[in-house]
Amino acid sequence: MARGNRDFDVSVRDADGRPLLGPRITFKVNGEEVGEVPMAEGHGSIRDLHPDDTLEISASYRLHRTQIAKPGKEQASHTFTFNTVAAMSKGAEKMFAAIFGVAFLITILVIALIVPNPTPFQYQVFRIVLAVAVGGFTGTFSGFLEVQISGWLKAGGALAAFVIVFFYNPAALVAEPPPARPAAVSSILDSHPRSLPQQGAASDGQPATRPVRG
Known part of the structure; x- marks a missing residue:
């Protein structure tokens, strides 16, 4: 018997109604497996069914129990819902x-x-x-x-x-040495001071004379 133009769409959703990534959808027509979508992105379909064909669909997702549906001949779509949260696309x-x-x-x-x-x-x-x-x-x-x-x-x-x-470190660290501190200014009397002439003696070794007021 020639097939007609009957199409059937299947959706697989999580608990929040979002498409599940990676479920396996299997189609059986009149008791015989005719195809599958191994890694569906939340959707699968079968085309060109005869109006009198009986359809059985199963959907499995990871460790969840496989769900099976047998839609009526007048039905054009079915949605499976798994109690899980969809992964990010x-x-x-x-x-x-x-x-x-x-x-x-x-x-x-x-x-x-x-x-x-x-x-x-x-x-x-x-x-x-x-x-x-x-x-x-x-x-x-x-x-x-x-x-x-x-x-x-x-x-x-x-x-x-x-x-x-x-x-490869394209932004290499350039470490600049800290600026040198200015040398400390020594005092007039440093660690090696000059000897000052003693009071009461001339610089040439002669006795100094004190000024006498008249």
Whole structure:
């Protein structure tokens, strides 16, 4: 018997009504398994069913019990609901990674203006945070970057950006020596003072004469 134009749509949702990522949807027509969607993004469908075909659908998700539905012939869709919370989608993951990356970069710039001469410990902390920020932002671009170090480390995307910033250290710390203090001004009488002429004696060794008033 030729099939008609009957289509059937299946949705898989979490407890909050959001699409679940990764469930397995299986279709049986007239008792025979005709196909499945192994890693559905919350949706699956079967097309070109005959109006008299009997349909059985099952949906399984991780460790939850498999749910089975046998919709009527007049029914065009069915929704499975699992008592769980949907994981974040790939697009949302990339968006949040970009947001946090930009936020960390702005924070580093602000701190660089506030703390112009960081201590070695502060510099290491800034270096790690900067590497994480650049890695998170770069992770939004799949296949954007790839790096290999001495044949033992190969990384791509976010990890590659982290490796470049952290290991290659593009923002090297320049430590300037503190300015030298001016030499202390010695007093007139230093540690080696000149001997002063004794009172009552002339500088040439002759007895000094006191002035006599008349």
